[in-house]
Amino acid sequence: MQSTWISLSFWLLGIAFFSYLVASIAYAAGVIGARRAAVVPALAGAGGPGAAAGTAWYRTAPELAFRLLTLGTAAHALGILARWQGAGHWPTSNMYEFVGFMAFTSMLAFQVLYRMYRLPALGTVVAPLAVVILAYAYVFPKEVKPLIPALQSYWLWLHVSTAALGEGFFAVAFGAALLYLVRTRDxxxxxxxxxxEGVLWAILTLFAFTVLAYGLRNVAGMQWVFSLDGKTVLYHLPPVIGPAGAAVGEKGTLLGLPLPLVAAPAALKGKNLNTLLFSVLAGTLLYYALRGLLLRGRPLGEGFAGLVRGLDEDILDEVSYRAIAIGYPIFTLGGLVFAMIWAKEAWGRYWFWDPKETWAFITWLTYSGYLHLRINKGWAGRPSAWAAVLGFGVVLFTLIGVNLLIVGLHSYVGGD
Structure with a gap:
């Protein structure tokens, strides 16, 4: 019966993934169609009796996209419940479960903000972001394992779920802030x-990271094996950066380059640092390829700015602020208060300055600074938008960088 529930959860998450993916395409098509209709009168219905009927698709695309996102969010929720039933514990105990749950909370937050503002362009950023986050979850082992002693507590779902929900609202704030920056690029x-341009490059690098980590682990089957101190470390990318203690060149060469070229410091996870290196290279290639193929070498921000020219920048600013105002107290409760109580129960102290704790605190300080400057100093517009983008950058580093690169008390699982 357990395997039946787990299999059901995989199917439901697959439905959610493809719903988010198709919704992302529909949102983008609607925005592009609306922009073209504004520029070319014939597309808006001025080209003859059949013109308006032929272009009704771009008006209905956002509503179709929202329905698909609603379907995907419902399937995602059921998938989480099914895994809970199959695993016997709340499914946020490893990276596969937590990252998938964060994708769900970002869609849940989007549902709330979209119903308040009905801003289709917001879906062109948040829906693809949920697709990438959920795809990133599939990088990690999906098997259900017994909880380690530190996780056998009701604080598991209280701490992790509320922290992830707060981060879901931060994701929506990031989407609105990014649209604001693109809208006001001129x-x-x-x-x-x-x-x-740096932010857009970073987004493409995150996408490249996800594709590389998933594809080379689950599709290509490439591997290099290191055996150090009785432990086996498996690489799915050419090990330019080897694990701590590895000898230079012990795995041969690649195009004349010794593998590994260097060994990672003991405090960092060489396998994931190696993946990050390849992701930066792939993200850079993708960035310049898009510039060359779509924009004839022009900056990406310049091309996107033309698509969002009709958006109300004040509404975008308000949506970003509202999302952070909702997410901040939720994250404070889950990411700090519940976390410290659980740390006291599990490890005997409220605070250890563990890397994950430290970066959660930095995340909280970043959004505290945002709200202070916004409310007391009148920060709005571009400064506020950049603070929201920076804040979510810290969230992503806490989620990806800390978990995958730095060894600490929260290092329950590895990654590729």
């Missing part, structure tokens, strides 16, 4: 435009 100046 007033950003040279450095502001360059910083925006």
């Amino acid at each position: 007033r950003a100046g040279r450095w502001g435009a360059a910083a925006l």
